[in-house]
Amino acid sequence: MFASLPFAPEIVLPAIGYFLHRYPAVAGHYCFRCSINPTFSTPPWLSQYHFGINLGPIVLMVENYRSGLVWRLMQRCPSLVAGLRRAGFTGGWL
Numbered sequence: 001m002f003a004s005l006p007f008a009p010e011i012v013l014p015a016i017g018y019f020l021h022r023y024p025a026v027a028g029h030y031c032f033r034c035s036i037n038p039t040f041s042t043p044p045w046l047s048q049y050h051f052g053i054n055l056g057p058i059v060l061m062v063e064n065y066r067s068g069l070v071w072r073l074m075q076r077c078p079s080l081v082a083g084l085r086r087a088g089f090t091g092g093w094l
Contacts, residue, residue, distance in 0.1 A: 002032070002058040005065040031055060 001019075005012045019026050019036070025046055026033050034051050038044035064070035074080055075093055084094060 003061045005061050006071075009065060031058075 001012060001015055019032075023036060023038065023044055023046075025043070026036050028050060030050050034047040034049055034054050036044055036046050060070050071093055081094065
């Protein structure tokens with residue numbers, strides 16, 4: 001959910017607020033829990049773990065939402081831009 005922040009903040013920010021309000025335990029000691037299944041049991045099942053592989057994209061996309069830094073850095077990498085164009089990507093900042 002968090003990693004989608006730069007693409008759809010109008011959806012992601014209310015969704016984060018909803019989860020915090022509805023399932024406060026989703027906010028773990030260090031960060032949001034890796035997964036939640038509200039249909040599994042009562043109270044909802046929450047992962048007890050934190051995985052770095054989940055947190056890396058979140059950190060990058062929150063910063064990208066805040067400042068646009070990630071996309072600005074990507075724009076300055078000629079091989080990345082060429083690869084995206086060869087793969088058929090268009091629009092946006094390309």
